Amino acid sequence: MRIERVGVIGSGLMGSGIAQVAAYHGFNVTLVDIDQARVDAAIDGIHRRLLREAERGRITAEDCEASYQRLNGVADMDTLNSMARVDAVIEAVVEDLEVKGSVFRRLGEVCTPGTLLASNTSSLPLSDLAAASKRPERVIGLHFFNPPWALKLVEIVSTASTTDETLTDAMRFCEKLGRVPVQVKDTPGFIANRLLVPFIFDAIDLLDSGVSSAEDIDNACKVGLNHTMGPLATADLIGLDTLKLIAESMFEEYGEPRFKAPTLLRRLVSLGHLGRKTGRGFFKYAE
Numbered sequence: 001m002r003i004e005r006v007g008v009i010g011s012g013l014m015g016s017g018i019a020q021v022a023a024y025h026g027f028n029v030t031l032v033d034i035d036q037a038r039v040d041a042a043i044d045g046i047h048r049r050l051l052r053e054a055e056r057g058r059i060t061a062e063d064c065e066a067s068y069q070r071l072n073g074v075a076d077m078d079t080l081n082s083m084a085r086v087d088a089v090i091e092a093v094v095e096d097l098e099v100k101g102s103v104f105r106r107l108g109e110v111c112t113p114g115t116l117l118a119s120n121t122s123s124l125p126l127s128d129l130a131a132a133s134k135r136p137e138r139v140i141g142l143h144f145f146n147p148p149w150a151l152k153l154v155e156i157v158s159t160a161s162t163t164d165e166t167l168t169d170a171m172r173f174c175e176k177l178g179r180v181p182v183q184v185k186d187t188p189g190f191i192a193n194r195l196l197v198p199f200i201f202d203a204i205d206l207l208d209s210g211v212s213s214a215e216d217i218d219n220a221c222k223v224g225l226n227h228t229m230g231p232l233a234t235a236d237l238i239g240l241d242t243l244k245l246i247a248e249s250m251f252e253e254y255g256e257p258r259f260k261a262p263t264l265l266r267r268l269v270s271l272g273h274l275g276r277k278t279g280r281g282f283f284k285y286a287e
């Protein structure tokens with residue numbers, strides 16, 4: 001099927017980044033959130049990032065403005081009526097099965113029958129979202145990486161009900177978005193988070209048990225293992241609240257202690273130290 005108009009639900013860290021990638025690659029994008037102020041702030045943020053890319057000579061000034069013009073923000077999270085006019089939806093709301101389930105229920109009611117219904121979930125059962133939509137054959141996982149405009153990987157997640165046609169549409173869509181897809185079955189954490197989450201939790205354990213400092217733990221991985229970013233800085237980038245939610249759903253599914261959110265992570269979330277987005281997590285960030 002031909003995809004021209006894309007809906008992105010949730011204008012947070014991931015939703016705004018995915019909307020940016022889609023607009024830059026020529027799609028008309030409707031970005032949805034629960035209030036207009038949030039959507040407007042997200043579109044301003046995208047514009048600022050595009051302008052910065054143009055200043056650095058990575059994109060042209062024309063592409064920057066054309067991308068911005070292709071973005072439209074709507075605050076109809078409660079009805080999702082704007083999704084009746086799109087060819088593909090990417091859902092990127094909070095990592096909460098109830099919230100995502102109600103989004104997919106509504107998408108099943110409001111979208112035209114051929115619409116591709118994708119979730120950016122990191123760890124929740126896609127099959128539950130597929131069932132909620134009542135059109136499971138068109139539901140697929142498109143798991144983008146953070147930040148979406150810089151990291152090209154997309155994990156394409158199929159359930160037992162996803163049709164070959166849906167998978168082909170999703171692969172073509174990813175190619176048009178300039179992404180590199182890998183295919184994976186509907187399992188908590190897919191490939192990357194299944195490997196990454198226990199690694200980050202071991203780093204938190206090293207910190208909390210006083211074995212080393214946050215700086216030295218991250219430096220050991222950067223300088224010694226050639227990682228571009230250390231595990232604690234990666235946790236701050238993901239958002240400690242989101243990481244905790246991802247871990248909770250992986251722990252519930254696998255029941256293995258290596259996926260259990262460490263106490264220090266939970267305490268930082270309680271205190272509102274969520275990482276980069278609040279200026280403090282395992283590290284402090286300038287406003």
Ligand code: NAI
Pocket residue numbers: 010011012013014015033034038077092093094095096099120121122123143144145146237238239242246
């Ligand atoms: P975020 O916290 O930046 O954004 C969450 C979004 O959900 C916001 O737009 C917010 O307005 C909306 N929201 C919150 N409560 C809501 C409710 N009750 N009803 C409807 N919308 C609500 O989170 P982020 O990081 O953008 O994560 C979104 C999704 O992307 C999650 O499924 C997460 O697992 C996934 N993801 C996150 C990555 C990361 O590094 N942060 C990487 C890849 C996927």
